[in-house]
Amino acid sequence: xxxxxxxxxxxxxxxxxxxxxxxxxxxxxxxxxxxxxxxxxxxxxxxxxxxxxxxxxxxxxxxxxxxxxxxxxxxxxxxxxxxx
Amino acid sequence: xxxxxxxxxxxxxxxxxxxxxxxxxxxxxxxxxxxxxxxxxxxxxxxxxxxxxxxxxxxxxxxxxxxxxxxxxxxxxxxxxxxxxxxxxxxxxxxxxxxxxxxxxxxxxxxxxxxxxxxxxxxxxxxxxxxxxxxxxxxxxxxxxx
Numbered sequence: 001x002x003x004x005x006x007x008x009x010x011x012x013x014x015x016x017x018x019x020x021x022x023x024x025x026x027x028x029x030x031x032x033x034x035x036x037x038x039x040x041x042x043x044x045x046x047x048x049x050x051x052x053x054x055x056x057x058x059x060x061x062x063x064x065x066x067x068x069x070x071x072x073x074x075x076x077x078x079x080x081x082x083x084x
Numbered sequence: 085x086x087x088x089x090x091x092x093x094x095x096x097x098x099x100x101x102x103x104x105x106x107x108x109x110x111x112x113x114x115x116x117x118x119x120x121x122x123x124x125x126x127x128x129x130x131x132x133x134x135x136x137x138x139x140x141x142x143x144x145x146x147x148x149x150x151x152x153x154x155x156x157x158x159x160x161x162x163x164x165x166x167x168x169x170x171x172x173x174x175x176x177x178x179x180x181x182x183x184x185x186x187x188x189x190x191x192x193x194x195x196x197x198x199x200x201x202x203x204x205x206x207x208x209x210x211x212x213x214x215x216x217x218x219x220x221x222x223x224x225x226x227x228x229x230x
Contacts, residue, residue: 010133010205011216060138080219083204084118
């Protein structure tokens with residue numbers, strides 16, 4: 001069991017209704033963590049309904065959904081960035 | 085090299101002068117300032133959310149790459165977050181080099197990466213409500229030229 005800080009930004013944060021939470025997980029990959037979160041409640045299922053519209057960062061570096069979670073302390077989910 | 089992620093307003097002219105002062109061996113300074121477009125009067129304000137920590141790291145990595153690819157004497161990135169009124173400055177990039185080609189290219193590179201790889205999210209606030217700005221395909225495609 002691994003303890004991870006999960007952060008949400010922009011409409012992902014609004015849909016789920018909180019900016020961050022601590023999650024205990026056995027998931028081996030980001031995709032596994034997403035599946036666990038999406039199974040929790042409707043608001044999570046809605047937020048994670050379309051992975052193509054989401055990006056993920058592991059310990060503040062952009063990553064892929066098949067990336068391993070081993071040793072990761074912070075996972076962030078957000079829509080494509082719109083800076084500048 | 086200076087990176088500032090800030091809520092406060094800034095004076096682009098004063099920043100450009102301060103950036104240029106004290107540079108030696110420089111023949112070109114390029115500056116770009118991004119402004120909150122009022123969309124023909126329909127936009128009241130913009131709210132910019134960011135990811136504290138990752139934002140500074142991501143911009144730092146872009147500036148590092150720019151200094152490796154072009155002969156830059158100095159670079160500056162300012163990006164605001166929080167609530168910004170229409171016509172307010174959002175962000176600024178400045179680059180200094182011996183010759184203009186490097187300064188222009190590095191400034192464009194930084195702009196392209198800031199749009200799609202720095203963790204900022206814009207929300208437009210108008211008379212009819214608020215809406216998150218969707219990422220544009222052409223912004224993602226613009227990265228391909230580098």
